[in-house]
Amino acid sequence: MVPRWLRWALAGAALLVALWLPNGLYPTVAVDIACWALFAVAVDLLLGYTGLMSFGHAAFWGTSAYATGLAAINWGLPFPLAVLLGALAAVLLAVPVGYLAVKRVGIYFAMVTLAFAQMVYYIANQWRSVTQGENGLQRVPRELFGLDLTDEYYFYYAALPIVAGGLFLVWRAVHSPFGRVLVAIRDNPARARALGYPVHRYKLAAFLLSAFTAGLGGGLFAIGHRFVSLDVLHWTTSGKAVIIVVLGGIGTLWGPVVGAAGVTRLEDWLSFAGFEQIGLVTGAIFVLAVLIFRRGLWGTITHWLRRR
């Protein structure tokens, strides 16, 4: 185990980095990193702590992005309320999807979540009166009780409490008796069932919590970009979240955060350099990671620390 003082030191250092971030990077990139970190942590709550790989989490990220965008545009809600509403919409969608998906394990779970996410994608694509189809939601307001947040720099700091709150929520869940049961289910589902834990219900609860967290990220993403396009629901978005988790380190909470920073930064750098085939690079890095670097960045560091 990592000693307690080191945990607190890490949390403090992370907070300092988070506060400094938009000064060192473009604020837009900083906002993106924060959103993707939430998304990746949500995916890792299932993949790393419950042993379920969702390959359809874009459904929750995207549904929240649309719901948040619509709430902000049509009702003029201040953005934290709009984001919360978006995350709740994601949870609402996660109830039936999760109920069906947790009936399957392993690779089947991945395919089932993927298929449901694609269904949501088709619906959003066709439901033009609400989603504006290919055009997407334009000019999503970024408003907080009259405060002017058009500047990304200030928006980042306004959004940070939501990000920290989301991350804390997952951290609390993982380090609670609930989280221990999830890990037990991951390691040996048959034994967990034999011990009397309703395995399906625990998995569903983890699924809902994960959808909520992904939804927080998706909602902030919509406000941050002031624009929602169909991309937020595409399966490549789900895949990107999984890439971030694997690169950062499955089954760690810092890993997805580090991974989100790395992947977002890399993509930003590539597109800045005028390189259009981003998939070629992220795909290749990902393949290499799966082949020879399965612990990921943070996983490697903690493994190394523990061996000493």
Added chain:
Amino acid sequence: MVNFLQHTFNGLVGGAFLALLALGLAVIFGMLRVVNFAHGAIYMLGAFGAYVLLTEVGLSFWWALVVMPGVLALFGMALERLVVARLARLDPLYNFLLTFGLTLILQDAVKSRYGVQSSPYDAPEILSGTLDLGAFDFPAYRVFVLFMAIAVCVGVWWLLSRTRVGMVVRAATERPELSTALGIDVGRWVTPVFGFGIGLAGLAGVLAAPIRAVNPLMGADLIIVVFAVVVIGGLGSIFGSVAAGFAIGLVQAWVQALGEHWALLSQVLVFLVMAGVLLWRPAGLFGREEAPA
């Protein structure tokens, strides 16, 4: 009535592609427990390969029909040896992830060379007409696709049920440890079977070139539908995958025939059917319940 038959025919043709792709997935999964995410990208490579052979090498559709599945099968075998085999002892999720990464690479590689626009590909002269059967006429090329798909599915069924190789593959699929214990060298067949499944996806791609838009993303959304098809049929079941492929193609076409308002339903129908099957038979219509992984 005439209309209904026409739609049924179109549904069978659409189902033929789903069946061919699901069949390849099922064969690979059966032998290696690998769910090949790159199956859609391979299908796209098949179609693109046919286009490149025609425009840059000058080889006709018929050549492509022979060359592309062969080339892709070899590519698949190399892939199995070089990367997939390295993950053999790990959680199958890693292979799923690996082939997902490959999909991104293959798509973007083709995109960087040929752009995202669709490349035109014409059916060969001899198949460009229609088949006149009294009251209905069917496009000759689509009839050809349907017959090819049925022939391949029957051929694979024959291979699996009537030959020695098929016996080994079936044994290894159902009970790998027991087969090994009985002295069957399962490992010898892993690479060829992977190549064969990839070749099937390549074949589907070449067949699709004249009637589907040939572009780098043509396999991207199709693969998700194929995944839903195999969940419906039962991933472990080869018969189930093929049957579900044709059935879904048919039902999609019938719903589409109801009118424009039904377009969305025909697209999400496969996923709705999947949801229903999951409620009723979580292992799929023809699948066996596997021990939880």
